Amino acid sequence: MLGALFSIELLAVTLWLDDAVLIGKPGLSGVIGTWGAWMLRAVVAFAVFFLTFAWLNYRPALQIAARDAAESGVNGRFLAAHAVSILGFGVLASLLYGGLPSRPISDLVALAWLMAGLSAIACGGFALIQPSFWLRIAGNTGYLWMIAFGAVILACLTGNSSRSLWPWAAGITFRLTRLLVSPFIPDLIVNPATMVIGSRRFLVEIAPECSGLEGVGLMLAFGVTWLAFFRKQCRFPQALVLLPAGATLIFLLNSVRIAALILIGNAGAERIALGGFHSQAGWIVFNLIALGFTAAAGKVPWLANVKSQDPAAASFENPTAPWLMPFVMILAAGMVSHTLTGDFEWLYPLRFFAAVATLVFFKAVYKRRNAGFDWRIDWFGPAIGIVAFIAWIGLDRFVSPGAETMPAPLAMATPFARNAWLTFRVLSAAITVPVAEELAFRGFLYRRLLSADFESVSFKKLRRFSWVAILVSSVIFGSLHGSRWFAGAVAGALYSLVLLRRGRIGDAVAAHATTNALIAVDVLAFHHWHLW
C-alpha cells in the first residue's frame, strides 16, 4: 500500500510540475529546469539497474534483508517525516514554479525545494526499510551501487548523444527506402535535402524520429533483458551476437516499413497508409523480431544450452494455451485489423471471429471442471458487474470527454454495414472479450503471480486472499484500457473479488460481461460513443 501511495505521490508531482517553466531562468532554478527531467530519469534508471542486478546476482542476501525488514514493520516516525517533507516540497514547489521576484530568494527556495524532495525520498525509503537494513543491502551487494551509478551516467550520456545520430541514421534509412521503392515507382520524387520521398500521388518525409533508432533501442532493451533473465538457457558469449543481429534487422526493416507505406499510399490507400499501417507496422516488426530472438536464443544449438532430442519421439502439452490463447488471438486480430484499416476500424469483427475460433478449438478443455473451468454463475457476478459499471461511468468524468456522436464513417455507412458492425461490436464486448480477458487475467495471471506452476494453485486455494496478486493483475489489466487505466484497474479488482468468493471463473466472466453489456447499452441508447 505504501509503494502504491509513493507512486501516486510521484506521479502527481510529475504531472503538476512542468520544468519548461524554469528553463532559461538564472541560477539554480534554471539548472533545475534544464536538468530536472534528466535527474528524475537518472534516479529511476539507478533504481531499475540496482534492483534488477541485485535480484539476479545477490538474491539470497536481498531475501534475508527483505525478511528482516518485513519483520520490523513500517517505521511511523520516518513516515511522518516523509509526510512533512512532501508537504514542504509542495509549498516550496508552488512558490518556485509560480515565479519569484529576485535571484537570491529564488536560489534559496530552489535549494530548500531540492532538500525537501531528497528528504521525502529518503524518509519514504526509511519508512519501508530502516537505515540499518539499507546499509546491510548495500554491504551485501558489494560494488553494485557504483556499477549501477556508472551505468546510469553512461545511459544518460548515450541517450542524450544518440539524438545526434538521428539525422545520420535517417540518411541511411532514406537511401535504403529509395533503393527499395525505385523499382516500383518509375517517376520517384526524391529530395535528400528535405528527406522527402514518394510519388506524385503520395509523398512522405522521413523525420529524424523515423530513422529506425527507436526500434533499435527497444530491441536492445528487450534483448539485454531476455539474455539476463534466461542466461542459464543461453551459451555465452555466442548468444550476445543476437543483440547486434536483432538491432540491425529492426533497423533495416524500418526502411522496408517506410517503403511499404509509400507503396500502399501510392496505390490509392492513403488513409490505410497514414492511419493503421503507420502506427501498427513498427510494432508488428518488433514483435516478430523479438519472437525470433527468443526462438534463436532457446532453440539454436550454437546459441542455447539445449540437449538434442527427437521431437517426434516426445509428446507435449501446453496448459497455458487454453487460458491465454483467446486473449492473444484477440490482440493479434486487433493489430491486423488496425493495420489494414484507416481512420475507422471496419475490420473489428475479425477480433470476434478470432476469439470464437480459439474458444471452439479449446472447447473440449473448457468442459473439464477439474482443470479449473467452472462456468457456473449466480447473482453475485452480475451484481458486482453493475457496481463496476457504475464505477466506470463515475471515473469517466476524470478522463477528457470524447465524442458524443457516432463516428462519421459508421454514420455514413449503409444501414446493413452499420448494423452488422454494431452487432459484432456488441457481441465482442458482451461475450468474447469478457471470456478471453477473465481467462487471461483472473484465471491465469492471478494464479501465475502466486506460483510459477500456476496449475498447482487450485481454484479452491485461489479463494485465499492475496492483495499483491489482486493489485498487480488489476493494474496490468487496467493498463490495457488506455486513459481509463484506473477505472480498468478498479473493475479488474472487483472481478478478482468475484472470482475469490467461490473460485469460479464463470462468476468473473458474468461480472465482466454485465459491465460491458451495460456500457454497450449506454453507448447505443444514450450516444456516449467515447466509452467505446
Add this chain to the structure above:
Amino acid sequence: MRKILAIMLLGIGSGIAALATGPLPSPEIDPASVGSALALLAGTLLVIRGRRRK
C-alpha cells in the same frame, strides 16, 4: 517479499513519472499501441514457454 514488491511498484510508478516528463514524437513506435503490442508479445511468449513434455 511484499516490501520488495512495494519497492518494485514504486519503481514502476517512478518509471511512469519519468516517461511523463519527456514525451517524444514517435512515429516509428506508436506509443498509443504500446499496451496491446507488449501484451501480445508477452502473451505469445508465455504460451510458447508454457509448452512442456507430457
